[in-house]
Amino acid sequence: MLATIRSYSLMEQVMSTMNPFLQLRERQHYWYPGKLHPLNHMKKWGDMYLVNYFLNCVTISLLFLLSCYPSSVTDNTDSIDFEVSEATIMELHNAMLENQVTSLYLVNSYLDRIDRYDRSGPALNSIIRLNPDAQQQAIALDKERVENGMRGPLHGIPVLLKDNYNTTDMPTSASSVALASFIPQNDAFQVKKLREAGAVILGKTNMHELAAGITTVSSLGGQTKNPYDISRNPGGSSGGTGTAIAASFAAIGWGSDTCGSIRIPASNNNLFGLRPTKGLASTQGIIPLSHTQDVGGPLARTAQDLAIGLNAIAGYDPADSYTDVFVDTNPPDFVKALDRNALQNARIGILTVLFGDAPEDQEIGRMVREAIDTMENLGSETMEVSIPNLESMLQGSSVIAHEFKWDLIDYLEATNVSPVNSLEEILEQGLFHVALEETFRRRLADEERNDPEYQQALRKQQALRKAVIDIMEAQELDALVYPTMRRPIARIGDRQAGSTCQLSASTGLPALSVPAGFTEDRQPFAIELLGLPFSDPDLLALGFSFEQNTDHRRPPFFAPLGDQGLLQISIDTHFSTTEIAHTDFIFDPAKGSLKYLVSIPTGTLGDIYAMTLQLAEEKGSGGVIYRLSGPGNHMVNGEIVLDPRMIARLKADEIVLTIFSSKYPKGEMRSPLTIP
Structure with a gap:
């Protein structure tokens, strides 16, 4: 179990997040190599930091006075x-x-908890930015609770959003440095609904850049780690939300799913995650990957929490025609649908083709069958189901490659305030993580919006949807069951295989990932339940019944970090700009590691968006290879391990430190890393 959070007085609560000197004091037990300790660099800028300290103290005092409400609030x-x-x-x-x-x-x-486990300790790196107004929003909601009562179950509850949900009070960047400064003019529909329910938006989570993958790495957010094994990926593209909710950085979090991006992180992090029926909840204001396949919704540690989150965001939105089904009717009540005995007399079809037959599929396949045995013991009737030509119908049914380029252009054009206009511009300017380059260039190659291949894929989706519905109705099935991921969680940097995401994505049918236990090496796995159109509450009732009768939820355990070792070779930087940036880079050839500290005086560059390492190219910087820090950080320190290719590029002076800020939004402030 994780360490118990210490209690705060009201003054401590405000000061703990407002005073950077208190934070640095608390973190001095973390190891810094000699001259890299940040307090040593503060001495170089003593006058500036004394002024900042004075201003911080004044701010803290004013906030404390403003937050003094009647005693019943606190x-x-x-x-x-x-x-x-x-x-x-x-x-x-x-x-x-x-x-x-x-x-x-x-x-x-x-x-x-975020400070202890996301920024320090195991450094899970799930949060890309925190809401600077979260505390004041909480204070206002506390006052409202005392004076008028609570709006509902989400009143005052801290929640997290994937970084592709539009928010007017924070940037929405899809974890791309290209959009680091982008603040939408309107909230996403689901964000509006959450605010109306009284939720506190605590911050934004990292995601696979522009939602284009399932391991959660990005130019603005870097690589997020799996809290159950920090050497493994958290799934994606909503992996930041998956890690954050598994590690209890908020009560519940929001993601999006175009092909597995809610369900895969749910599986990898021992969470519940529903890809809802297309049209259950609006996708208006979510940065698109594919308008045909995109859906949005919550990830949660329990089925009941998921139900509460779904109740808050389901329903009609005039701006999203997919939700027209709710024009004249209310959306379902997910909480009321929960039933501990839902598995009794349920008819569940086992979709054997999605279990796989490769040796790598066998461990999870066996454990999923054990979970199905549990369902039978709880009263379900199960049977193997075959859908004729399913594999050939699935092949070529995704429309992501046909829609992404054009949907992104349309979204950016509609905002009127975006710093970039297209995927092509992002690639031309090197504003991406190199892990995404091949995917982005492949999707950029799509030359027509409505080419024959796209139309064929849409027809395949319609045929596939009909085939699945026909089988389920003919056999009177409540759900189909198969593994969410049929292969173990890959280590960071390795390819992740084994996803079964396409069936729900191509049919638009709802699919629920349900925690089903752990593998022999203690990695989470899940079963997926797929249902008929708008049977979402019934699926969740089945998942709730399984949860209540098995109890597979386990919190992650964070082991202490080992010895960091000693570092050897100092590396020089030389910026072409006049602004000051103090840097210390030290390379250890034996470990292949690069330890770094970068400090930027407050106010010299405006808002800091990201500090990254990029590849040097003939026409400027290439894509991002490592994200050192995200928005709002003027000082960052840490260590990364370079693979042999990156070590060779470092020795050839082909790695560049780039600082993205409001003054240099496209990374014009950069310096090569040079080994003397």
């Missing part, structure tokens, strides 16, 4: 030891209802 929170780790939404809701905690307490408790 009563009993100074000494309470309430644990947010693994707490359900209703446990948090009831604690606020009974005046045990405040929303501000919850916000600061989650921020503390």
Whole structure:
């Protein structure tokens, strides 16, 4: 189990997130190599930091005075030891209802966990930016709760959003340096619904850049780690949300799914994740990957939490024609549909073709069959199901490659404020992570919006949808079952295989990933339940029944980091710009590691978007190979391990430190890393 969060007084809660000197003081137990300790560099800029310190103290005092409400808002929170780790939404809701905690307490408790486990310790790297207004929003919601009561179960509950959900109070970048400065003019529909429900948007999570993959690596966010094994990927593209919710950095989090991007992170992180029926919830205001296949929704640690989240965002949106089914009717109530005994007398078809027959498929396939045996023991009737020509119908049914380039152009054009206009511009300017270059260039090659191959793929989707519905109706099935991922979680940097995402994505039918246990090496795995159109509440009832009768949820355990070793070769930097940036890079040839510290005086570059390492190319910088820090960080330190190809590029002076900021939004401030 994770360490218990210490309790805060109101003054401590405000100061803990406002005063960088207190944060640095608390982190001095972390190891820094000699001259790299950040406090040593503060001495070089003493006057500037003294001024900043004074201004911070004044800000803290003003915030403290502004946050002083009647005692009933903060009563009993100074000494309470309430644990947010693994707490359900209703446990948090009831604690606020009974005046045990405040929303501000919850916000600061989650921020503390983010600081301890995302920014430090195992450095999971799931959060790309935090909402600077989260505490003030929590204070306002606490005041409203005392004066008028609670709006509903999400009142004052901290939530996280994938970085492709439009928010007017934070940038929405899809974890790309190309969009680091982009602040939409309107919230996404689902974000509006969450704000109306009283949720506190705590921040944005990292994602596979522009949602174009399933391992969650990006130019703005870097590589997110799996909390159950930090050497492995968290799934994607909503991997930041998956890791964050598994590690209890918020009560619940939001993702999107074009082909597995909710379900794969749910499987990899021991979570519930529903790819809803297309049209259950609006995708308006979500940066598109494929308008035909895109859906959005929550990931949660429990089925009930998922139900609460779905209730908040389902329904009609005039801006999304897919939701027209709810013009004259209310969306379903997911919480009311939950039934501990739903598996009794359920008819479930085992879709054997999606289990795979390769040796790598056997371990998870065996364990999924054991989960199906459990369903039978709980009263379900199961049978193997075959859909004629399923594999050939699935092949070529995805429309992502046909829609992504054009959908992105349309989205960026409609905003009127985007810093880039197209995928082509992103590639031309090197504003991407190199892991995405091949995918982006392949998708850029699509020359027509409505070419014959695209039309054929759409026809395949219609035929596939009809075939699945016909089989399920003919055999009176409540669901089809198969592995969410039929192969183990890959290590970071390795290719991830074994996804079964396409069936739901190409048919538009709902699919729920349900935690089903752990492999022999303690990696999570899941079963997937696919249902008929808008049977989403029934699927969740089945998942809830399985959860309540098995209890497969386990929080991750974070092992302490090992010895960091010593570093050997100092590396020089030389910026072409006049602004000051202090850097220390030290390369250890024996370990192949590069330790770094980069410090930028506050105010010299405006808002900091990202610090990255890029490949040097003849016409400027190439794609991002490592993201050192994300938005808002003026000082960053850490260590990365270079593969042999990158070591060769470093020795050839072909790796460039690039700083993206509001003054240099396209990374004009850069310096090669030079070994003397």
